[in-house]
Amino acid sequence: MSTIQMPTGRPRPQMPRIGNPLRAIAGKAPLVVGAVLLLLLTPSMFVYINPGNVGIVIHKLGGGVDRHPLGQGLHFRNPLTTGIEEYPVFMQTLVLARGNAEGSASNDEINVNSIEGQPVSLDVSLSFELDASKTPRLYTTFRTDIEHIQHGYVKQSIRQALQEVVGSEPIADMLGPKKAEVVARAQNLIATRLAQYGFMVKQFTINEIRAPAEVMQAINTKNVMQQQALTAQNELQKNMYNAQGDSIRASGRAKAILTEAQAQAQANQLLSQSITPTLVQYEMTKKWNGQMPQVTGGATPLLQLSPPGNR
Template sequence: MQPLKAWLWKIAAALLGLIVLFNILEKSVLSWTVINPGYTGIKINRLIDRGVSKENVVTGFVFYNPIQSVVVVYPTFVQREVWTRSPNEGGAANEELSFNTKDSVPVTIDVAVSYLLDARKVPEFYTRFRADDISSWTHGYLRDTARNVVVALGSEYAFDDINGVKKEEFLNRVAAELNHRTMPIGVSIQQFGLVGALRPPPELANAVNAKTKAIQDSIRTENEVRAAQAEARKKVAIAEGEAAANRALASSLDDRLLAWERLKLQRAYIDKWNGQMPNVVGGEGGGMLLNLPAPGAQK
């Protein structure tokens, strides 16, 4: 009986070992993931590799041993991030950027940045930053770099310039310098711009608003003056036209035309006469009015 029991215990132990082995094999051999289009994955040997080579880049279906390896996936399409003061846009924390202008005006700005990760440089990117999640790099290294560039370039402009005609120049310079600093690590800046307006201190903002209103009022007044001058010129032109027409008409009325008009008036009077002579003479010339008796009346 003893040998039989020992043999049964050996069989049970072997079966248990097989079950454990199958579980290990299932986890190690059958573990897999899918790298979708627009993403690049890198397989990292956590036990051997200290770095990542181009041979570690994987796409499509990837099988790996989860005990020994890990697969990190990075997006290789354009990424956009917003850093603002508002908790309703971008992160919940205040992520605005701040700097001082050339004339020592403290300014805060909300910005949006778009960037593209070069798939060919993903291994070097991971080796340098060890970022398993691209967002941690975005809100860490990239934001710090952008803030440094904004501080450096913002100090070269006066507030009125950076808030006016040179705003576009400032933003273009920030984008170019940020791109210059990130290109060596495989990241190209696609766009960098403001979200909203620059925010100076409240007292300066009020002064800027007052200045803007004064400029707008001045422009409106100038437009009204121009409109009034145009209307005056229009009236003068009309009057001059009418005067010229009258002069032309007067010059065309010679003596023969006036005599003809008088004859027309006399003819019209004759056509209307009823054959009776007037019974009143005098008036303006004689200063006296006389009643004339009708023909055949008694003297």
């Protein structure tokens, strides 16, 4: 005989289900990864452009270079899709010289040829600023930082300008009377070629010019000879001036003596013409004191005075 169990009305107790812990972690993984990425990317989501600089915005997803650079200060950007290249727009000076005392560690001197075909090396310096509005074009053209542009295209532009100018002048003129003209012509050429990329040339200087030793010796010898010739010419002119001065003084003395003699002769002539017997007798009479001369004998001397008009 079967036994029938009646429900008592109380539910049967159930054991708790134990879920899969890996499934729980996997469900939260996107949130964790997102949080980690956010923490990692937050610093790079902001870029600070230093004073005196601009930021070139580079679109990594095929957008090229933004036409408007970022000014100084803090800017937001998407680090996954954009890059920033910072360019200085304050005044800079590029020094190209021999050795590593100035400029870079390498030998940056400029080597060209003079009109005589002689090799000439120059140490130069170029001071310039960048036009901020043209920096995107500058980066688009060269795709590198400003230092590589300076020692690449800018240096080549300086060399080309100097070759055109120095190649048309004798070395002696560049070292002497035409140095300022050479500097001015070279600066104009450099400024014209760099202006299209936003370079504003402020000053160009040739600090030193070097030529072969024998050429420099010949120039020095020529300069010494010219100086000696100039000294001799100055001495000759000085002697000529002294001689002319002596001649003028001698002529003056002679004229003075002649004038004095003529005056004396004329005075003597006038004096001789003015002395007459009557004048002599008159002068003697003015000096007579009225006393008769003392003579021996009984005769009385007579003082004979002729009337005026009788000689």
